[in-house]
Amino acid sequence: MSAQPSPLPRVVIVSHGQPSDPQIGETEISALARAVAQALPGRDIRGATLAAPGALEDALDGSRDALVYPFFMADGWFTKSVLPKRLTGMQARQLPPFGLDPDLPEFTQQWLQRVLDEAGWQAGETGLFLAAHGSGKSDKPAEVTRAFAQHLAALMPLRDIRCGFVEQPPFLADMARNMGDKAICLPFFALKRGHVLEDLPQALDAVNFAGLRLEPFGCQPELPAFIARRLALG
Incomplete structure (x- = not known):
């Protein structure tokens, strides 16, 4: 019933x-x-x-x-x-x-600025590594990641932004290599599952990534309010 x-x-x-x-x-x-x-x-x-x-x-x-x-x-x-x-x-x-929310780059910029402030770093001296899933069957997921990176770059003058993927080139380890100490890894994942717990840390460790490692979007305390604002618009 x-x-x-x-x-x-x-x-x-x-x-x-x-x-x-x-x-x-x-x-x-x-x-x-x-x-x-x-x-x-x-x-x-x-x-x-x-x-x-x-x-x-x-x-x-x-x-x-x-x-x-x-x-x-x-x-x-x-x-x-x-x-x-x-x-x-x-x-x-x-x-x-x-992931296609038009306000997500601004949300991320504000989040990253808080991270930079806590670390005492300037955006222009900091590299960002976007670690994403990608796909061996379709370019669509990678295109979404790269478009997000472009929008974020327009909002924040970071030293550089690199995108690496689990399932397609350029792969995670290749893009995380030689980023220096002032670098941030942001998992372009919704939740802390699977690849975020296994493939990503393995790739970062393999190339001795020395920067900050952030949690994925779903772990951010400000995220529920962000989603609520979107849902209020219907």
Whole structure:
């Protein structure tokens, strides 16, 4: 039996999740949804992953005209194919993914400026390494990363910005090499899973990366308020 319709407008924040252990991803995205809900009263905000069987459908059950917010960095296969198919027949509208938010470069610039201030560094003497997923099948994820880097460079006069990828050249280790002590590694990932825990630190260690290593976007304390502002615009 379907759930009773919620009296509040429904929003479901959707991430990929962890297929090998779906509950880990469910716990993570649900925590983010609760934090966003605190910043956006008057909405019924829930989290779900694609990896957990039935989680998305359960999160949408009983909703009317729900918004679905893909917490993905690129508009690729999961947001173009997998998610729309899962939403077929449901009363839900899919929003653009997090990584394509036009305000994300400014959010990142403010975040990086705080990091620079704490380190006592100047932007012009600091290099930034954007570590991203990439894809062996499509150029789209890499294009999103490079476009983000260009927008960020227009906002912040960093010494240089390099992009390296897990699944395509230029690879992580190749681009993280010889960046010097005044360098920052920013994982262009939504959450601290998989590649961020394994491939990225291995690549940085392999080339003796001596700079600062930041957490991915989903770990930033200011992120729930940022997402709440986007969702308020619908």
